[in-house]
Amino acid sequence: MRTPWSRRSLGSAEDRATYETLHTASLAAPALRRGLDEDSAEKAIKHLRTLLGAPSVALTDTERVLATDGPRERRADVMELAREVISAGTTQAFSTPRASYLHAIVAPLTVEDTVVGAVVVSSPTASAGLARATTEVARWVSSQLELAELDKSRTALMEAELRALRAQISPHFVYNSLGAIASFVRTDPERARELLLEFADFTRYSFRRHGEFTTLADELRSIERYLVLEKARFGDRLHVTVQVAPEVLSVTLPFLSIQPLVENAVRHGLERKAGGGNVTVIARDAGNEAVLTIEDDGVGEDPERVRRVLAGDTSTDSVGLGNVDERMRTVYGNAYGIVVETAPGAGTKVTVRVPKYAPGAER
Incomplete structure (x- = not known):
């Protein structure tokens, strides 16, 4: 006899937490697999904030803030912190007395060893646990962005190979076909x-x-x-x-x-x-x-x-x-x-x- 599915079937609280985390990550992934831009950042940001459980999260590229979720921090202040981390290439914690929250943790986003942006997390406190979580989420986002680059490379390669194939096939077949048609x-x-x-x-x-x-x-x-x-x-x-x-x-x-x-x-x-x-x-x-x-x-x-x-x-x-x-x-x-x-x-x-x-x- 089958029993109806329910949240209890997920087992312990730890099992349910794991499921929620994986489910939230799966919601953010499709947007990030298209690359890092305003549209993908806007679609992914709320899910990243849920993953981190933080009051405010922002995504940036190397030039500007792409999306934020939570209280609106001054984008210039957020980008100032992001640039420091983009330059250093490592996760850093900051005190931000001018912002809505007293602390910020910023982790770099990298694609093929190149820093392409940052995750900026604002919070009333800056714990070691939040720093680790921010670093891991940034690594996961980076992996999705790398997959996006691989997809682009694969597409470009296939387009080049297809152009080469058309160039190779076309002359021989075209001449023979037109000759056959002309004969009739x-x-x-x-x-x-x-x-x-x-x-x-x-x-x-x-x-x-x-x-x-x-x-x-x-x-x-x-x-x-x-x-x-x-x-x-x-x-x-x-x-x-x-x-x-x-x-x-x-x-x-x-x-x-x-x-x-x-x-x-x-x-x-x-x-x-x-x-x-x-x-x-x-x-x-x-x-x-x-x-x-x-x-x-x-x-x-x-x-x-x-x-x-x-x-x-x-x-x-x-x-x-x-x-x-x-x-x-x-x-x-x-x-x-x-x-x-x-x-x-x-x-x-x-x-x-x-x-x-x-x-x-x-x-």
């Missing part, structure tokens, strides 16, 4: 018009300017357009099989992380094979993950060359293979790099695993 202009104008629309939709998706993530459904639609255009060029030499479990269509993954692998299969696997061949794209449900395989029965590749590509060798021309591997590892961790099985004359199979749910991977 006189002999089959309706086919040429349909292919031109497919080309427009494909390029619109590939060069969109918003979002580093997409859904598997959208990525597969782009792949279908790409393959329609390639089949116009290859004719009966290219055979395509696509099998997708409906359960994985909504999975979020890095933008342009599957299409380059399909292009690699066509360009490096089949283009050099007499008589063409087959490309198979399979997306299946694997519990907490979606598993995607792109396989061709083309000319295959030297495994040592593939290892060099995945290690970052830019002298090769495998379209996006290393780029996709790097972006998958950046988003999901090293356990989610792509796996390539190949040998000369034996075709190539690329496997990609994507977690169905991953923090930060949002469309």
Whole structure:
């Protein structure tokens, strides 16, 4: 028999205090994970004051007071104390006879060993316990700000890699597609018009300017357009099989992380094979993950060359293979790099695993 949840189920007073502290910290974290500015400080400050149990708390950057909670101290006085601590880089206690409270404890906020601001706590008394609490809260705030910087760095890296990928893929595909479309202009104008629309939709998706993530459904639609255009060029030499479990269509993954692998299969696997061949794209449900395989029965590749590509060798021309591997590892961790099985004359199979749910991977 189940009993209704209640505060008593949290156990002792110490258990309840721990829960309240963690809950309060979780309320402040989302704002701080966006970085240190007026908006994030205003959203976090009341929760920080609750954590400290202090009459008045302020957050500053290196130039100004960003937010306060409690009796309104003169911001110039608060910033004067903050600057001393920002300069020294250590927690300090002050007597403040001009302020509403007689004492202040100020702790620095640091990101990658650089002081970026301060937590200023005003109180009638300056106990060692309050000083320790202020220092620990400042360290926790600093950790959230460091995570915000990591998020920004990751975003900048992914944007740079995506620009590089577009630059690498575009010329080859654009020239071939336009050539294929041109070949139908006189002999089959309706086919040429349909292919031109497919080309427009494909390029619109590939060069969109918003979002580093997409859904598997959208990525597969782009792949279908790409393959329609390639089949116009290859004719009966290219055979395509696509099998997708409906359960994985909504999975979020890095933008342009599957299409380059399909292009690699066509360009490096089949283009050099007499008589063409087959490309198979399979997306299946694997519990907490979606598993995607792109396989061709083309000319295959030297495994040592593939290892060099995945290690970052830019002298090769495998379209996006290393780029996709790097972006998958950046988003999901090293356990989610792509796996390539190949040998000369034996075709190539690329496997990609994507977690169905991953923090930060949002469309």
